[in-house]
Amino acid sequence: MRGPAARIVLALVFAGLVISPIVIKRFASRRNEAKARLDVQTALARHGFYLQEVSHAAGVNFIHQAPTLDPRLDHIMPQVASMGASVSIVDFDRDGWPDIYVTSSKEGAKNALYHNMNDGTFEDVADEMGVADVNLPGTGVSMGAVWGDYDNDGYEDLLLIKWGKPELFHNDAGHGFTRVTDQAGLPPWINANTALWFDYDGDGLLDLFIGGYYNENVDLWHLSSTKMMPDSFEYAKNGGRKYLFHNLGKGKFEEVSAKVGIDSRRWALASAAADLRGTGHPDLFVANDYGVSELYFNDGQRFHEVGQQTGVGFAPKSGMNASFGDILNQGRYAVYVSNISEAGVLIQGNNLWIPKEGTSGNKLQYENLARDFGVEIGGWSFGAQFGDLNNDGTLDLYLTNGYVSLDRNRSYWYDFSKIAGGHSAIINDAKNWPAMEGRSLSGYQTKHVWLNDGSGKFVDVAQAVGVTDTYDGRAVALADLWNRGVLDVIVANERGPLLIYKNTVTPENQWIEFDLEGTRSNRSAIGAQVTLFWNSQHQVQEVSGGSGFAAQNQRRLHFGLGKNPQVEKAVIRWPSGKIQTIDNPAPGQIHTIKEPA
Amino acid sequence: MSQPPAVSVAAQVDQRPSWRNFFSPENRYLAPAFITCILLAGHLSFGILESYKKTGLAIVASLLTELALGRIFSGKWPNLASAYITGISVGILVRSPAFWPYVLCAVVSIMSKYVLRIKGRHIWNPSNFGISVLLFLAPEAVASLSIQWGNYLPPMVVIWCLGSVIIWRVRRFHITATYVVCFVALAFLRSHIIGSPWQSEIAPLTGPMYQLFIFFMITDPKTTVRSKFWQCVVVSLVAVVEMILRLSQVIYAPFYALFMVGPAAMLIEMWFDSRRTVSARVAA
Numbered sequence: 001m002r003g004p005a006a007r008i009v010l011a012l013v014f015a016g017l018v019i020s021p022i023v024i025k026r027f028a029s030r031r032n033e034a035k036a037r038l039d040v041q042t043a044l045a046r047h048g049f050y051l052q053e054v055s056h057a058a059g060v061n062f063i064h065q066a067p068t069l070d071p072r073l074d075h076i077m078p079q080v081a082s083m084g085a086s087v088s089i090v091d092f093d094r095d096g097w098p099d100i101y102v103t104s105s106k107e108g109a110k111n112a113l114y115h116n117m118n119d120g121t122f123e124d125v126a127d128e129m130g131v132a133d134v135n136l137p138g139t140g141v142s143m144g145a146v147w148g149d150y151d152n153d154g155y156e157d158l159l160l161i162k163w164g165k166p167e168l169f170h171n172d173a174g175h176g177f178t179r180v181t182d183q184a185g186l187p188p189w190i191n192a193n194t195a196l197w198f199d200y201d202g203d204g205l206l207d208l209f210i211g212g213y214y215n216e217n218v219d220l221w222h223l224s225s226t227k228m229m230p231d232s233f234e235y236a237k238n239g240g241r242k243y244l245f246h247n248l249g250k251g252k253f254e255e256v257s258a259k260v261g262i263d264s265r266r267w268a269l270a271s272a273a274a275d276l277r278g279t280g281h282p283d284l285f286v287a288n289d290y291g292v293s294e295l296y297f298n299d300g301q302r303f304h305e306v307g308q309q310t311g312v313g314f315a316p317k318s319g320m321n322a323s324f325g326d327i328l329n330q331g332r333y334a335v336y337v338s339n340i341s342e343a344g345v346l347i348q349g350n351n352l353w354i355p356k357e358g359t360s361g362n363k364l365q366y367e368n369l370a371r372d373f374g375v376e377i378g379g380w381s382f383g384a385q386f387g388d389l390n391n392d393g394t395l396d397l398y399l400t401n402g403y404v405s406l407d408r409n410r411s412y413w414y415d416f417s418k419i420a421g422g423h424s425a426i427i428n429d430a431k432n433w434p435a436m437e438g439r440s441l442s443g444y445q446t447k448h449v450w451l452n453d454g455s456g457k458f459v460d461v462a463q464a465v466g467v468t469d470t471y472d473g474r475a476v477a478l479a480d481l482w483n484r485g486v487l488d489v490i491v492a493n494e495r496g497p498l499l500i501y502k503n504t505v506t507p508e509n510q511w512i513e514f515d516l517e518g519t520r521s522n523r524s525a526i527g528a529q530v531t532l533f534w535n536s537q538h539q540v541q542e543v544s545g546g547s548g549f550a551a552q553n554q555r556r557l558h559f560g561l562g563k564n565p566q567v568e569k570a571v572i573r574w575p576s577g578k579i580q581t582i583d584n585p586a587p588g589q590i591h592t593i594k595e596p597a
Numbered sequence: 598m599s600q601p602p603a604v605s606v607a608a609q610v611d612q613r614p615s616w617r618n619f620f621s622p623e624n625r626y627l628a629p630a631f632i633t634c635i636l637l638a639g640h641l642s643f644g645i646l647e648s649y650k651k652t653g654l655a656i657v658a659s660l661l662t663e664l665a666l667g668r669i670f671s672g673k674w675p676n677l678a679s680a681y682i683t684g685i686s687v688g689i690l691v692r693s694p695a696f697w698p699y700v701l702c703a704v705v706s707i708m709s710k711y712v713l714r715i716k717g718r719h720i721w722n723p724s725n726f727g728i729s730v731l732l733f734l735a736p737e738a739v740a741s742l743s744i745q746w747g748n749y750l751p752p753m754v755v756i757w758c759l760g761s762v763i764i765w766r767v768r769r770f771h772i773t774a775t776y777v778v779c780f781v782a783l784a785f786l787r788s789h790i791i792g793s794p795w796q797s798e799i800a801p802l803t804g805p806m807y808q809l810f811i812f813f814m815i816t817d818p819k820t821t822v823r824s825k826f827w828q829c830v831v832v833s834l835v836a837v838v839e840m841i842l843r844l845s846q847v848i849y850a851p852f853y854a855l856f857m858v859g860p861a862a863m864l865i866e867m868w869f870d871s872r873r874t875v876s877a878r879v880a881a
Contacts, residue, residue, distance in 0.1 A: 001846050006669060006670070007670075007712075010670075010708070010711060010712055011712050012667070013708070014705070014708045014709070015714045017701060017704060017705050017706060017708070018730055018734070019734075020701065021701070021731065021734040021735035021738070022734055023739065024735070024738075025735070028737075096779075229632065265600055309815070315648070342737025343736045343737040344732065344737070344739050344740065344848065345736075345740055346692075346738045347692060347693055347694060347738065348694075349694030365748070370694070371695065372696050376694055377694075411846075413848070414847070414848055415793065415797065415845035417799055417848050418798070418800055418801055419797050419800050421800060421801050421803075421804035421806065422796070422797070422799075422800025422801070422803050422804065423750070423753065423803035423804075425750075426796045426799070426800045426803065427800070429796070431794065432794045432796040432797050432800070433794070433797065434793040434794065435793070
């Protein structure tokens with residue numbers, strides 16, 4: 001065995017192993033060639049849908065603008081001032097047509113509220129409604145917005161989060177908004193990037209979670225010190241605090257985070273709430289940048305952080321998204337968390353947390369199956385949402401990405417990786433960070449539209465179905481903008497245009513939608529779950545008060561049904577605990593349902 | 598990474614107090630014990646590993662490859678201390694969501710010892726070879742550890758102190774010290790040349806990747822030259838080549854620098870050895 005022949009065999013095997021990564025790469029690139037762009041008819045035939053960007057035709061010409069922060073951050077301004085493009089869907093005037101609210105982040109720039117004109121176009125009414133001029137110098141700039149009817153008057157109210165003063169606007173019956181921040185008792189300054197409405201204690205009043213990013217004592221326009229960056233790339237705990245505002249009624253809120261067990265200074269970028277254990281209480285998932293995710297089980301009175309216990313809070317990454325979806329039609333939610341992947345530098349991979357077989361309730365555990373399901377590598381990923389884009393009966397996944405697109409030919413990654421590995425004393429101080437000098441950092445990235453085959457595999461069809469933009473994507477929201485029974489996609493881009501991808505779905509695939517209104521529960525019905533049973537399968541969806549990254553989907557729940565559906569029933573579990581069953585709901589309709597008394 | 602020193606004076610070792618035996622240069626298990634401590638401390642306190650499975654896979658792949666190749670090509674079961682270090686190094690330094698890079702890197706690293714040999718010596722540090730090849734050929738699937746283990750100074754100080762003591766006990770502290778001095782000096786030079794903050798140039802040295810690099814990789818007895826003086830010269834050259842690569846914004850500059858300089862130094866030493874042998878024969 002020790003002779004020359006054995007050595008030759010060994011050498012050949014060795015050479016084969018060494019070149020194997022090249023072979024794997026070749027195969028992968030051939031597979032990617034198959035994802036070439038398709039025309040509408042071919043895309044419809046092959047994938048069942050096609051997305052066409054129609055923002056200009058719809059009268060939407062919104063460009064997000066970034067802030068200009070303290071001059072001592074000039075050298076790294078593009079990466080510090082890299083968030084703020086957000087989108088949320090609301091029917092603010094209850095005319096039955098979804099409207100769009102988008103934020104800009106330049107000092108003095110205006111946010112826009114696009115009123116759906118029911119004719120395929122939108123009109124910006126933010127100015128006349130009083131929710132446009134909200135980025136005044138000295139008050140901070142917008143980072144996101146979520147809508148919820150906090151006073152149960154039937155009209156969705158607006159919470160605006162900022163790197164600055166959070167603002168609450170009361171919706172005056174769809175005719176305008178009144179600023180009620182001071183009466184509500186919100187704090188003077190939060191550097192927030194995530195917020196959501198949910199009724200954590202089931203009292204019928206929407207409560208409010210806000211997650212801080214930078215420490216709330218940092219005024220990014222007037223730094224007292226440049227030591228305001230994270231103190232670690234993966235273990236940072238010097239971020240902003242978390243707030244839970246308990247709705248006391250009559251427009252007043254009490255901050256109760258410490259009292260109910262939420263105490264974290266991780267750098268929160270995304271949050272979402274859903275009843276993950278079937279307890280009737282919404283649990284809270286927080287995706288943190290520079291660290292592990294946090295999962296708070298809610299017993300209706302207190303929250304218990306169970307990130308490590310459940311498996312989602314063990315490996316630190318750069319969490320930038322949190323969204324739920326019953327992707328296997330099993331009546332259980334998967335959680336999608338986006339992270340950073342850059343070839344040759346940092347391969348964190350996104351997380352798709354799937355409930356482990358045989359675990360439930362307080363013993364619930366998750367495993368990351370992003371790789372197995374094919375939704376792991378998404379570049380510098382930001383916002384993502386689950387939704388049935390082709391109405392085939394399974395939830396698909398839309399992911400946007402791209403961090404800083406400047407000079408295409410020069411990358412900041414080398415310098416970024418150098419400082420990211422440094423000790424806290426170095427990484428924490430902005431003055432130690434090398435200047436960006438116009439270089440890109442994971443810029444010009446192609447997006448991902450992952451189509452769910454229903455059996456645990458997602459295939460990226462973005463290019464094929466018309467999603468070809470390479471802007472620095474941040475927020476994604478899904479809504480049936482024109483009440484056609486399809487989910488359109490709205491994407492907010494940093495320093496870029498708001499994109500509206502109008503969806504065309506093959507007509508054989510049918511759909512059903514549920515527009516819920518609470519009576520004993522909060523009127524927005526946030527937290528209400530609909531489990532739809534059809535064709536011997538079932539899927540659960542929940543009305544959300546904010547999910548993804550800086551985004552909120554339409555409140556109306558949309559189910560794709562596939563071909564020739566036999567819909568057996570829809571079971572609604574209202575936040576009040578009331579169970580309502582609707583037998584044989586007709587497909588192809590929007591079912592407006594009020595919670596029974 | 599490094600090969601544990603061979604047991605050569607067992608009798609002397611036995612006469613020492615037990616703690617001194619453990620810290621003796623002859624203890625082949627000193628380096629494996631140290632790197633295991635780093636791994637456990639890092640993971641239990643900060644969760645540094647991608648997963649237990651992946652690190653375990655790298656270690657098992659490394660051990661099995663060593664066992665098989667050692668048995669086949671030397672006719673006896675090999676000591677597994679060095680393969681363990683290689684496996685654990687791969688498990689810590691390779692960062693990938695996939696499993697295959699851990700296996701491939703470990704297997705290629707160990708195989709390189711048996712394939713890439715000149716005059717009976719392997720010339721690349723095994724894990725340096727495996728990691729460099731993988732980073733170069735599969736950048737879309739693999740990265741290397743490049744972030745801090747937590748925010749705290751004390752663990753870092755402990756690793757540096759313990760590492761220094763162990764490296765000193767195995768008589769290779771001069772290599773580590775020379776490299777660190779050169780790196781720091783050249784960091785200031787780089788800072789001056791490209792105008793970046795000196796702290797950002799020093800920053801990588803404070804990270805765990807460098808702790809593993811300077812304690813385990815550049816000190817490998819099997820793949821460094823013999824003379825103490827030339828060891829210092831070679832490691833200085835590694836630092837210089839690394840600086841050149843860093844000026845070209847090569848992210849994994851230290852791995853590639855050692856990949857290039859280490860074997861070149863070994864080949865030159867072999868060439869001198871063969872010339873000396875020829876001269877001695879002629880003289881005889």
